Amino acid sequence: MIRILIVAGSMSLLSAVPAAAQNTPFSDLDVFQVEYASDVQISPDGGWVVYVRTAMSIMRDRREGRLWMVRTDGSRHRQLTSSDRSQSSPRWSPDGSRIAFVSGGDDGTEIYLYWVETGESARLTQLERSPRDIAWSPDGSRIAFSMLVPEAPPHLASMPPRPEGAQWAEAPRVETRVRHEADGSGFIEPGYNHIFVIPADGGTPRQITSGAFHHRGPAWMPDGRSIFFSTNRSPDWEYQRRESEVYAVSVDDGRITQLTDRRGPDCSPAVAPDGSWVAYVGFDDRIQTYQTTNLYFMRPDGSGSRTMLDQFDRSVGTPVWAADGSGVYFGYDDEGISKVGFVTPSGEFRVVADSLGGTAVGRPYGGGNFSVARDGSVAITHTTSADPSEVAVIAPDGTRRILTALNADLKSQRTIAAAEMFWTESSHDGRRLQSWVVHPPDFDQSRQYPLLLEIHGGPISNYGDRFSAEVQLYATAGYVVVYSNPRGSTGYGEEFGNLLYHDYPGNDYDDLMSVVDAMIERGYVDDDRLYVTGGSAGGIMTAWIVGNTNRFRAAVVTKPVVNWISKTLVADNYDGYMHYRYPGTPWENPMGYWEFSPLSVVQNVETPTMVMVGTADLRTPVSEAKQLYHALKLRRIPTALVTIPGAYHNISNRPSQLIAKVRHTIAWFERYTGRETLYEF
Numbered sequence: 006m007i008r009i010l011i012v013a014g015s016m017s018l019l020s021a022v023p024a025a026a027q028n029t030p031f032s033d034l035d036v037f038q039v040e041y042a043s044d045v046q047i048s049p050d051g052g053w054v055v056y057v058r059t060a061m062s063i064m065r066d067r068r069e070g071r072l073w074m075v076r077t078d079g080s081r082h083r084q085l086t087s088s089d090r091s092q093s094s095p096r097w098s099p100d101g102s103r104i105a106f107v108s109g110g111d112d113g114t115e116i117y118l119y120w121v122e123t124g125e126s127a128r129l130t131q132l133e134r135s136p137r138d139i140a141w142s143p144d145g146s147r148i149a150f151s152m153l154v155p156e157a158p159p160h161l162a163s164m165p166p167r168p169e170g171a172q173w174a175e176a177p178r179v180e181t182r183v184r185h186e187a188d189g190s191g192f193i194e195p196g197y198n199h200i201f202v203i204p205a206d207g208g209t210p211r212q213i214t215s216g217a218f219h220h221r222g223p224a225w226m227p228d229g230r231s232i233f234f235s236t237n238r239s240p241d242w243e244y245q246r247r248e249s250e251v252y253a254v255s256v257d258d259g260r261i262t263q264l265t266d267r268r269g270p271d272c273s274p275a276v277a278p279d280g281s282w283v284a285y286v287g288f289d290d291r292i293q294t295y296q297t298t299n300l301y302f303m304r305p306d307g308s309g310s311r312t313m314l315d316q317f318d319r320s321v322g323t324p325v326w327a328a329d330g331s332g333v334y335f336g337y338d339d340e341g342i343s344k345v346g347f348v349t350p351s352g353e354f355r356v357v358a359d360s361l362g363g364t365a366v367g368r369p370y371g372g373g374n375f376s377v378a379r380d381g382s383v384a385i386t387h388t389t390s391a392d393p394s395e396v397a398v399i400a401p402d403g404t405r406r407i408l409t410a411l412n413a414d415l416k417s418q419r420t421i422a423a424a425e426m427f428w429t430e431s432s433h434d435g436r437r438l439q440s441w442v443v444h445p446p447d448f449d450q451s452r453q454y455p456l457l458l459e460i461h462g463g464p465i466s467n468y469g470d471r472f473s474a475e476v477q478l479y480a481t482a483g484y485v486v487v488y489s490n491p492r493g494s495t496g497y498g499e500e501f502g503n504l505l506y507h508d509y510p511g512n513d514y515d516d517l518m519s520v521v522d523a524m525i526e527r528g529y530v531d532d533d534r535l536y537v538t539g540g541s542a543g544g545i546m547t548a549w550i551v552g553n554t555n556r557f558r559a560a561v562v563t564k565p566v567v568n569w570i571s572k573t574l575v576a577d578n579y580d581g582y583m584h585y586r587y588p589g590t591p592w593e594n595p596m597g598y599w600e601f602s603p604l605s606v607v608q609n610v611e612t613p614t615m616v617m618v619g620t621a622d623l624r625t626p627v628s629e630a631k632q633l634y635h636a637l638k639l640r641r642i643p644t645a646l647v648t649i650p651g652a653y654h655n656i657s658n659r660p661s662q663l664i665a666k667v668r669h670t671i672a673w674f675e676r677y678t679g680r681e682t683l684y685e686f
Contacts, residue, residue, distance in 0.1 A: 028418070028419070028420050029418065029419060029420065030419065030420055030446040030480075030481040031419050031420070031421050031422075031474075031477040031478065031480075031481055032419075032478075032481060033478055033664045033667065033668065034664075035415060035419060036061060036474050036478075036660045036663055036664055037061045037062075037063040037660050038061070038412075038414075038415045039061055039366060039393055039412060039415065039474060040058060040059060040060045040061075040393065040411040040412060041058075041059050041363055041364055041366060041386075041393035041394045041395075041411065041472075042056045042057070042058060042059075042363075042364075042386050042394045042395055042396045042409060042411065043056065043057045043059060043070070043364045043373070043374065043386055043394065044056060044057045044093065044094065044095065044374055045374060045375070045376060045384040045385060045386055045396050046095050046096060046097055046104075046376045046384070047077070047097075047376045047377065047378045047382060047383070047384035047398065048097050048101045048378065049097055049099060049100065049101040049328075049378060049379050050101050050378065050379065050380075051077060051378035051379065051380050051382040052076060052077055052101075053074055053075070053076055053077065053101075053121075054074070054075055054076075054077060054384045054396055054398065054408065055072055055073070055074045055085060055095040055097070055104055056072070056073060056074075056075075056095070056384075056386075056396050057070040057071070057072060057073075057092065057093055057095070058070065058071055058072070058073040058084075058411065061660040062660075063660070066659050066660055066661045067659055067660075068658070068659075068660070069091060070091055070092055070093055071084055071085075071088075071091075071092050072084070072085035072086065072092045072093075072095055072104075072106055072119075073085060075396060075408045075409060076408075077382065077384075077398045077406070077408065078406075079406065079408045079409075082408075082409065085104070085106075085119055085126075086119065086126050088108065088126075090108045090109060090110045091108065091109050091110070092106055092107070092108045093106065093107050093108075094106055094107040094137075094139055096139050096140065096141060097141075098141050098145045098205070099141055099143055099144070099145045100145055101121065102120065102121055102122065102145075103118050103119065103120055103121065103145075103205070104118070104119040104121065105117070105118055105119075105129070105139050105141065105148055105205075106119065106139075107135075107136060107139065109135065113132065113135070114132070114135040114136065115128050115129070115130045115131065115132060115136070116128075116129045116130045116132075116136055116139060116148065116150065116203070117129060118205070129148070129203065129205075129207055130203060130210065132152060132210065133152075133155075134152050134153045134154075134155070135152070135153075136150040136151070136152050136201075137150060137151045137152065137198075137221070138150055138151045138221055138222055138223055140223045140224065140225060141205070141225075142202075142205075142225050142229045143225055143226075143227050143228075143229055144229055145205060146204065146205055146229075147202050147203065147204055147205055147229070148202070148203055148205055149200060149201065149202050149223040149225065149232055150200070150201055150203070150210075150223070151198050151199065151200050151201070151220060151221045151222070151223065151234075152198065152199065152201055152210075153194065153196045153197070153198050154196050154197055154198070154199050154212065155194055155195060155196035156195050156196045156197070157195070158178070158179060158195045159179040159180065159181045159195075160179065161179050164176065178192075182195070182243065183243040183244060183580060184243070184577070184578075184580065186577050186623055187577050187623065188576075188577045188578075188622065188623035188624040188653050188654045189653045189654070189655065191621070191623070197216075197217055197218060197219055197220075198219040198220055198221055199212050199213075199214045199215070199220055200212070200213055200214045200220050200221075200223050200232060200234060200254065201213065202232075202256060213232070213254055213255075213256055213259050214234070214254055214259065214261065215259060215261075216238060216261075218236050218237065218238045218242060219236055220234050220236045220252075220254075221234060221235065221236065222234050222235055222272065222273060222274070224274045224275055224276055225276065226253075226276055226280055226305065227276065227278060227279065227280040228280065229256065230255065230256055230257065231253045231254060231255050231256060232253065232254050232256060233251060233252070233253050233264075233274040233276060233283060234251075234252055234253075234254065234274065235249045235250065235251050235252070235270075235271060235272035235273065235274060235285075236249060236250070236252060237249045237250065238250070238252070238261075238263070244580070246580050246581050247269065247270055247290055247581075248268070248269070248270065248290075249270045249271055249272050249287075250263055250264070250265045250266060250271050251263075251264045251265045251271045251272070251274045251283070251285050251303075251307075252264060253305070262307075263307075264283070264303065264305075264306070264307030265285070265287075265303070265307060265310065267287075267289060268289065268290045269287055269288050269289045269290035269296075270287045270288065270290070270298075271285055271286075271287035271301075272285065272286060272287060273285055273286050273322075273323045273324060275323070275324045275325060275326055275333070276305070276326070277326050277330045278326060278328060278329070278330045279330055280305060281304070281305075281330070282302045282303070282304065282305075282330075282350065283302070283303050283304070283305055284300060284301065284302055284313075284324040284326065284333045285300075285301050285303070285324070286298050286299065286300055286301065286321050286322070286323070286324065286335075287299065287301060292584055292585060293503050293506045293585065294465065294493070294502075294503055294505055294506040294507075294509070294585055294586060295465050295493070295495070295499060295502035295503040295505075295506070296499065296503070297317075297318060297319065297320050297498070297499040297502075298320040298321050298322075299312050299313070299314055299315070299317075299321060300312070300313040300314050300321045300324060300333065300335060300348065301313065302350065313333075313348050313350075313352060314348060314352075314354070317337075317354070318498040318499060319337045319338065319339055319496065319498070320337060320338070320495060321335045321336075321337055321346075322335055322336035322337060323335065323336065325375075325376070325377050327347075327377065327381065328377070328378075328379040328380075328381075331349060332347050332348055332349040332350065332353075333347070333348055334346070334347050334357060334375070334377050334383065335347075335348070336361065336374070336375060338371050338467055338469075338495055338496035339496050340439055340469075340490075340496050340497060341426070341439055341441070341467055341468060341469030341470060341490055341496060342359050342360065342469055342470060342496075343359070343360070343361035343362045343371045343372070343373055343469070343471075344356055344357075344358060344359045344361065345357040345358040345359075345361065345375050345383060345385065345399075357383055357399060358375065358383055358385050358397075358399045358405070360385075360387050360388060360389060360470070361373035361374070361375065361385050361386055361387065361388070362386065362388040362394060362469070362471040363386060363387070363388025363389075363392065363393045363394030363395075363471055363472045364386060364388075364393075364394050365471070365473075366393060366472065366473075366474055366663075367473065367474060367475050367655075367657045367663055368459075368461065368468070368473050368475055368476070368540070369390065369424075369441075369468045369469055369470070369471040369472065369473040369476060369488065370461070370466060370467070370468065370469075370471065371466070371467060371469060371471070371496075372386075373385065373386035373387075373388065373394055374386060380401055381401040382398055382399065382400055382401060383398065383399045384396065384397070384398050385397050385398075385399065387405075387407055388470075388471045388472050389423065389470055389471070389472065390422075390423050390424035390441065390443070390470050390471060390472060390473070390476075391416075391421045391422065391423045391424075391472065392412065392421075392472055393411070393412055393472045394472075395407050395408070395409045395410065395411060396408045396409045420446055421477060422443045422444060422445075422446070422477060422480050423443075424441040424442065424443050424470055424476075425441065425442050425443075425444075426439065426440070426441050426470060427439075427440055427441075427442065427523070428440070429519055429520055429523040430519065431491075431492070431512070431515055431516045431519050432515050432518065432519045432522075433512040433515035433516065433519075434512070436492065436501070436516070438489060438490065438491060438516050438519065438520060439489070439490050439497075440487055440488065440489035440490070440520050440523075441468065441469075441470065441487070441488055441489075442485060442486065442487045442524065443476050443477070443479075443480045443485075443486045443487075444480065444485055445480050445481070445482075445483050445484065445485065446480070446481060448485075449529075450527075450528070450529050451529070452529060453529060453530070453531040453534075454483070454484065454485045454529055454530060454531060454534075455483065455484050455485070455530075455531060455534035455535070455536060455674075455678070456484065456485050456487065456521065456524055456525075456530045456531070456534065456535050456536065457479050457484040457485065457486045457487070457536045457537070457538065457674075458487055458488075458489075458517060458520070458521055458535070458536070458537045458538075458539075458557075459475075459476065459479070459486055459487070459488045459538055459539060459543070460488070460489075460517065460537070460538070460539030460542075460543035460546050460547060461488065461490070461494070461539065461542070461543050462539070462540050462541030462542040462543050462544075463493070463494070463495075463541070463542045464491075464493040464494065464505060464509065464513065464542040464545075464546075465493065465494075465495055465502060466494065466495055466542075467490045467494045467495045467496045468488045468489070468490055468494075469490075469496075474663060475657070475663065475666070475667055476488065478667045478671075479667065479670075479671070482671045484536070484674075485524070485529070485530055487520060487521070487524050489516070489517060489520045491513040491516035491517050491520075492504040492505065492511075492512060492513050492516055493505035493509065493513050506586075507586075507587060507588060508601075509586065509601055510545060510546055510549040510601060510603070511601075513546065514546065514549060514550065514553060517546065517550070518554070518556075521535065521556075532556075533558070534558055534678065535556055535557045535558060536557060536558060536559055536560070536674050537550055537551070537557045537560045537561075538560065538561040538562075538563060538670055539562075539563065540563035540564050540656065541563075541564050541565075541624070541625060541654065542566075543563070544562045544563045544564050544565030544566070544625070545565050545566050545567070545603060547560050547561070547562045547563075547565070548560075548562045548565050548567055548603035548614075548633060549603045549606065551610045551611075551612040551614055552603055552605075552606030552607060552609045552610050553606060553609065555611050555612060557612050558612070558613075558674075558677045558678075559612065559613045559614070559615075559673055559674050559676065559677035560612050560613070560614045560615070561614070561615045561616075561617060561669075561670045561673055561674070562614055562615070562616050562617070562630075562633060563616075563617045563618070563656065563666070563670075564617070564618045564619065564622055564624075564625045564630070564654060564656055565603065565616070565618075565625060565629055565630060565633060566602075566603075566625050566629050567602060567603045567604040567607075567629050567630075567632050567633045568599075568602045568604050568629060568632055569582070569586075569587065569591070569598040569599070569601060569602045570591040570595060570598045570599065570602070571628060571629065571632070572625065572626075572629060573591050573598065574591060575626050575628065576623060576624055576625065576626055577623040577624055578624065587601065603633070604632055604633065604636060607633065607636045607637065607640070608640070610637065610640070610642055611642065612642075613642065613643035613644070613673070613676070613677050614633075614637060614642065614643075614644050615644060615645045615646075615647060615669070615670075615673040616630045616633050616634045616637075616644065616645070616646050616647070617630070617646075617647040617648075617649070617656070617666065617669065617670075618630035618647075618648055618649070618656070619648070619649045619651070619652025619653055619654065619655075619656045619662075620648050620649065620650050620651060620652065621651055621652060621653050622652065622653055622654045622656070623653065623654065624653075624654035625654060627648065630646065630648075631646065634646040643676075645673065647669050649662055649665060649666070
């Protein structure tokens, strides 16, 4: 039996507030009011931006994207079509007269065209599978895309014929592939991704790649005679998870030519407007946890390859050529801020834009995108900790204009807290650590507040000055929320990001404890009311923390790994950890894997710890959460197991799931407030 009496609490702050209220705190039902922009695409002439406008449906409990357009002066903001089907991947034709996009429904996903002058749209394809990576030919006459070409699954045995009308069980499924499932989608249909070309005025798609390999990311040569892409066409490709090379395929006869050849990934090719250079990204694989992705230039025949940003020490994202061929734009993360950079063939570098992101919505991760017009105007998804992503344009002179205000109605009625950035030093080695703190509504520095440490996943990722509905709700509930980028986080260089190589969890624990101590030194944090939570790698660290200290009053471990041996051999990416995270394989080095498993310190846990996971999670499988829960139950430590039905690793993908995650987390903390609380288990 569970019996709870909370005399003083803050759960009432999570209840819905009247729609007419002014300047009230952000509440959980407000999650359904949040909208954000993604996949911004500026027109070639720089006059328009088309983008995906995503809203949260309260009736269908899902994120729904529709295409919208806005002029770059902020005027004529409107929906592209009246269709109620999901829409994504808008891409301008080279002359700006048409927009190709993908739209889907119960009858499948297809490529559509929209004519800007008339406002009319039409379906271009009738495909068997969903198209991806659509790309216009330079003359606008054709569109390339990638699509799965299915193949028959493995077959071992036939069943005897069943009687007519008999209802037998579903036939067994035979699997022989290395990677056969993926978190977020489940079972991977057998087959291979190939590149297709279709006339822009309609017709039959023509497959131009061949072989039992996956081909993605088409990029046209200016003459339209060949397409660049990346893949691994080695006979042993299934076992070379990080390997890929850049190839070219002839559109006419399908002849494939390999252009790069080294140990490590080469991908995201982009061809200069005059065809003289191909930009791509990659790194020399040194078999370590984190490796900085560099930018490379080569000739179209693969010769003359050279690095462009040797001293940059930040990972480079997808390259985009300037229309005049003067250089390449690219995205990157720098100290918790996502930016756009530009580099010339001679190596001159400048920052073009910052504050990209805001598309994660749940937690303050990076992300977002940018696109470039012929005159050098750059459209971005713009965010701050108080703003989900909006459409913004940076003019060639550096002037920034935010074109949309998708959440203006919500912000006019709610107080959304901004994050305050600060730096501190690690108690382990004095390294500088970047963190952000979000304060509760009506914050009073003379009072004492509970502190919630929220830890990011990855750990090869980062938090930053980006909107987070979850952080806002924790602050509304009365917590001072702090989040940080401890060692192993990206955006601080390869050496910092690789500090967890063969040592994870490691001294990132000391980093986070130093951040907590820095918050206590501010004077308004009650050091007797410390709480901790995190998801994925954040769940791993939360479980590690309670196994190494009793400083926290309660903890919520979300979608964790607690046993590196079982995780490495069960998760959908099971083949990606051996050697890169820990030396050897689990069967060669079982104690090395066990040494860093939170389950190895579970005998030290005294902190009341709730465990939460999605029932369909394939990245940190349910078995991981159950191991921790069962161990805590057998040790008679206060615990609970919360499973989110049907949720993959992105446990808060659906709006109601985000609300459920936050509500259950706060409910658990509220049992251990240090105030008059009665509970029984």
